[in-house]
Amino acid sequence: MQALSASDVLEVVEWGTSHSLTSTALYLLDRAGTGLDSETLAALPLGTRDRLLLRLYGECFAGPIRAREACPECGAELEVELRPADLALDAIAASGPTCLQHDGVTLRFRPTASHDLLAIEGASDEADAARALALRCIETAQRGDTELAPEEIGDETIARLGEAMALADPQADLTLDLACADCGHRFGRSFDIARVLVDELVNVSRRIFCDVHALARGYGFSEAQILGMSAWRRQAYLEMLAP
Ligand SMILES: [Zn+2]
DSSP states (O other), X not given: OOOOOHHHHHHHHHXXXXXXXXXXXXHHHHHTTOSOOHHHHHHSBHHHHHHHHHHHHHHHOSSOEEEEEEOTTTOOEEEEEEOHHHHOOOHHHHOOOOEEEETTEEEEEOOOBHXXXXXXXXXXXXXXXXXXXXXXHEEEEEETTEEOOGGGSOHHHHHHHHHHHHHHOGGGGEEEEEEXXXXXXXXXXXEOHHHHHHHHHHHHHHHHXXXXXXXXXXXXXXXXXXXXXXXXXXXXXHHHHOO
16 A cells, blocks of 8 residues: 555545545545455455555655544643554454344344445435444344344344444444543544545645646646656745745
8 A cells, every 4th residue: 555646636535526435435545556456445344444544544644643623511622643553453353243132133244344335325314324234234133043034123123233333343433532631521532534534635635736736837737747746846846936
């Protein structure tokens, strides 16, 4: 896996303007050269995908991840610095239960993957979408020795399954434990590396567009020529344009 080129950054950000975050994260990993084909990437458990995204963040950006959160108690703004490596849980922690027993029903399930999230996109009802997602991840459902059809699994069992799925793949459901320096209040905030990485690439794309604009106007270079330059070379030309 390698840092994205300027051209890749623009491709990813442009893709994100008309596709969901799940789709954009997959497109991003596809461009980053993970060595996995797009079908395999889409079938990775979300926690595994997120570990790849954390690694990619480290490849693309030298510094820590910076996040701002408002304290829900006093409103003070907290600035949080996170190292991508500290957010990557080890693989042992990710191998949680894959079996749930509830109300006499035994469910065997697999972790949620990107293709599951893509399949429920567009569902208008949140509860229906959550149920559809859970059902996709059930491999077997039995009451005693009798196999159950999806519609025979009760809502309560599906709700428990949602909790069990989150426990089984903790990397996919990260919560930051934050403490306010002003009032001491402690609170949790969910952390989504896909959102963070895509947002950061949007920031990078704005700087690239500025470079393209200035260099095209100043020298008549084409967009393709400018995007093909290293950041160092772009900077060298920009400095000569400066008054
Ligand atoms: Zn506070």
